[in-house]
Amino acid sequence: MYRVKVQILPKDGVFDPQGHTVKGALEKLGFNGVKEVRLGKLIEILIDVEDESQLMVQTKAMCEKLLANPIIESYQLLDVEEVP
Amino acid sequence: MYRVKVQILPKDGVFDPQGHTVKGALEKLGFNGVKEVRLGKLIEILIDVEDESQLMVQTKAMCEKLLANPIIESYQLLDVEEVP
Numbered sequence: 253m254y255r256v257k258v259q260i261l262p263k264d265g266v267f268d269p270q271g272h273t274v275k276g277a278l279e280k281l282g283f284n285g286v287k288e289v290r291l292g293k294l295i296e297i298l299i300d301v302e303d304e305s306q307l308m309v310q311t312k313a314m315c316e317k318l319l320a321n322p323i324i325e326s327y328q329l330l331d332v333e334e335v336p
Numbered sequence: 337m338y339r340v341k342v343q344i345l346p347k348d349g350v351f352d353p354q355g356h357t358v359k360g361a362l363e364k365l366g367f368n369g370v371k372e373v374r375l376g377k378l379i380e381i382l383i384d385v386e387d388e389s390q391l392m393v394q395t396k397a398m399c400e401k402l403l404a405n406p407i408i409e410s411y412q413l414l415d416v417e418e419v420p
Contacts, residue, residue, distance in 0.1 A: 299367075310369065314367055318362060
């Protein structure tokens with residue numbers, strides 16, 4: 253059994269309305285040093301697979317079939333942890 | 337100037353309807369090994385502050401004032417990078 257952490261962020265160059273909104277809100281709260289905010293998804297999945305190579309195959313397939321929109325989003329595996 | 341990456345996830349024990357929905361969708365796509373899915377936010381902030389101690393103070397304040405709902409969410413600093 254493994255726990256994987258996947259990061260999904262807007263691709264570079266894609267306008268990020270949510271990030272833009274959060275930046276404006278932070279400025280209103282007085283955080284004037286904020287230059288840019290990118291808002292994405294963090295997905296933590298507990299999955300039962302035989303080994304890490306199977307894990308990589310399944311995680312890639314989950315991202316490409318459902319979790320990330322390939323046109324505007326990029327995904328990245330942040331962390332892999334084997335759990336008992 | 338620093339780029340920080342903050343993870344915001346539902347606290348343990350808090351029902352995660354989005355995670356539950358994604359789990360169901362993954363199962364329908366044939367990913368039967370998935371036991372649990374937690375869905376959260378990943379926020380990447382580019383911020384101009386004097387030093388890392390200021391960075392920690394400001395990041396904590398941004399999370400507690402706006403980015404994370406203290407009742408149902410927990411936040412964690414995933415990565416700090418100094419950028420030119």
